[in-house]
Amino acid sequence: MDAILEFIWLLIRIGLFTLLPLILMVAYYTYAERKVIGAMQSRIGPNRVGPLGLFQPFADVIKLLLKEIILPKEANRYLFLIAPILAIAPAFGVWAVVPVGDGLVWADLNAGVLYVLALSSMGVYGIILAGWASNSKYALLGAMRSAAQVVSYEIALGFSLLGVMILAGSLNLQAIVNAQSGGMLDWYWLPLLPMFLIFFISALAETNRAPFDMAEGESEIVAGFHVDYAGASFAVFFLAEYANMILMSALTAIFFFGGWLSPFEGWAFLGDSWLRDSSIFWFLAKLVFFMFNFLWIRATFPRYRYDQVMRLGWKVFIPITMVWMLVAALFVFNGIVVRGA
Amino acid sequence: MNKIIRYFKSLLMIELFQGLSVTIKHMFKPKVTVFYPEEKIPKSNRFRGIPALRRYTNGEERCIGCKLCEAVCPALAISIDSEMRSDGSRRTTLYEIDLFKCIFCGFCEESCPVDSIVLTDFADYHMEDPKESVLNKQQLLALGDRFEQSISKNRQQDAAYR
Ligand code: SF4
Numbered sequence: 001m002d003a004i005l006e007f008i009w010l011l012i013r014i015g016l017f018t019l020l021p022l023i024l025m026v027a028y029y030t031y032a033e034r035k036v037i038g039a040m041q042s043r044i045g046p047n048r049v050g051p052l053g054l055f056q057p058f059a060d061v062i063k064l065l066l067k068e069i070i071l072p073k074e075a076n077r078y079l080f081l082i083a084p085i086l087a088i089a090p091a092f093g094v095w096a097v098v099p100v101g102d103g104l105v106w107a108d109l110n111a112g113v114l115y116v117l118a119l120s121s122m123g124v125y126g127i128i129l130a131g132w133a134s135n136s137k138y139a140l141l142g143a144m145r146s147a148a149q150v151v152s153y154e155i156a157l158g159f160s161l162l163g164v165m166i167l168a169g170s171l172n173l174q175a176i177v178n179a180q181s182g183g184m185l186d187w188y189w190l191p192l193l194p195m196f197l198i199f200f201i202s203a204l205a206e207t208n209r210a211p212f213d214m215a216e217g218e219s220e221i222v223a224g225f226h227v228d229y230a231g232a233s234f235a236v237f238f239l240a241e242y243a244n245m246i247l248m249s250a251l252t253a254i255f256f257f258g259g260w261l262s263p264f265e266g267w268a269f270l271g272d273s274w275l276r277d278s279s280i281f282w283f284l285a286k287l288v289f290f291m292f293n294f295l296w297i298r299a300t301f302p303r304y305r306y307d308q309v310m311r312l313g314w315k316v317f318i319p320i321t322m323v324w325m326l327v328a329a330l331f332v333f334n335g336i337v338v339r340g341a
Numbered sequence: 342m343n344k345i346i347r348y349f350k351s352l353l354m355i356e357l358f359q360g361l362s363v364t365i366k367h368m369f370k371p372k373v374t375v376f377y378p379e380e381k382i383p384k385s386n387r388f389r390g391i392p393a394l395r396r397y398t399n400g401e402e403r404c405i406g407c408k409l410c411e412a413v414c415p416a417l418a419i420s421i422d423s424e425m426r427s428d429g430s431r432r433t434t435l436y437e438i439d440l441f442k443c444i445f446c447g448f449c450e451e452s453c454p455v456d457s458i459v460l461t462d463f464a465d466y467h468m469e470d471p472k473e474s475v476l477n478k479q480q481l482l483a484l485g486d487r488f489e490q491s492i493s494k495n496r497q498q499d500a501a502y503r
């Protein structure tokens with residue numbers, strides 16, 4: 001009995017401290033996206049619903065939920081409905097091992113990085129199944145593109161994380177963050193600069209965001225894999241995409257930008273100010289920074305051509321990461337970066 | 342040599358960062374949005390909006406049922422029927438414009454010998470039922486009455502250039 005109560009209590013806490021903030025963040029991320037991209041195009045974005053348009057996300061959610069869920073006649077019902085869930089579950093599941101502050105993590109896994117890689121590649125199953133189950137050529141094409149793209153960029157993503165593992169000497173996310181302590185210049189973005197860039201660009205590709213939104217490709221294949229989805233089931237895909245973006249921003253912050261560590265840790269002249277303390281605040285600041293970059297990049301670059309995406313992944317990113325893995329190993333070997341410290 | 346320079350340029354993503362700097366600069370520039378229903382941009386006096394039928398100042402409708410507009414309309418949006426009125430003049434019994442067909446080209450206005458059919462500068466209308474897209478004679482005349490001032494003002498301003 002006690003065990004059951006404890007389990008329920010745990011579920012409530014997970015819901016309260018991870019799911020609810022995530023969903024709220026997604027809601028306001030969509031709002032921020034429209035505002036930021038609007039501003040970059042000299043527009044002002046949504047401003048009608050509530051002050052400054054702040055209630056816009058809720059209006060959108062209500063609209064989506066009130067709409068009819070359309071089941072295409074030829075679709076595979078079961079897979080069609082389960083696909084959005086398969087897309088969103090990994091996006092939330094990875095947060096189990098993501099430390100948002102010192103010790104603030106649900107599961108302190110020793111193989112955290114593996115768990116992250118395994119789950120984040122699960123998300124593509126939702127997309128493939130959605131495309132296949134809708135039984136429409138556009139959806140299928142979108143799903144195929146997405147699968148090919150995610151598989152190729154997963155390799156670059158994994159290789160760039162290998163560099164992090166070499167320097168940190170651990171697969172535990174908390175240990176990786178702690179290994180970066182010492183201030184801005186001790187974070188791994190500096191010794192692993194190419195890997196950091198490749199990781200972030202691959203993250204764009206993994207989340208199917210512009211300029212790698214091949215899976216959606218509005219101008220060529222209408223909306224790709226979710227062309228047949230409507231109402232609530234579409235909302236779930238939407239949620240998954242944005243949750244994935246938030247997740248990737250969090251991972252970038254943890255692997256390359258010292259997670260919750262303060263950038264001014266080593267700056268003695270700042271005295272005892274809170275700026276030098278590592279706290280969840282710094283994690284959120286970095287998270288928001290990378291989330292902003294997602295929007296910034298979307299506002300700037302047009303979509304890649306499909307063959308160019310493949311070329312970039314296989315012929316540019318993977319060789320560079322392989323070479324830089326050797327460089328990272330040399331860094332550790334020569335003591336330029338002290339392993340795990 | 343050029344090839345090598347190009348290679349390094351793309352490797353260092355110089356052009357991509359240039360692009361990013363353009364967008365971030367625009368983010369802080371003043372916005373050009375017009376708050377539409379509250380604010381409107383000025384319209385030309387040749388603006389072609391919803392069609393209307395005009396009347397003479399004594400209240401008599403101008404249209405003489407010559408069907409020139411019906412003949413010239415490239416979208417076949419106008420349908421006209423006419424009859425002899427009790428005073429012996431020819432008048433339309435049916436004058437309809439389908440707004441879904443009309444392309445607002447203004448040919449009907451050009452062709453009309455008595456300046457009866459005109460395009461007003463009013464374009465902010467909507468309909469709640471697809472059937473409402475067909476304007477009948479009464480509606481067109483009412484539109485003409487409603488916008489007579491702006492119609493005649495615009496025609497006067499433009500007269501010198503015609
Ligand atoms: S504006 Fe052009 S399309 Fe419209 S009714 Fe007149 S002639 Fe026809």
Ligand code: SF4
Binds near residue numbers: 404406421
């Ligand atoms: S509106 Fe003008 S052109 Fe058309 S039938 Fe009447 S008089 Fe003739």
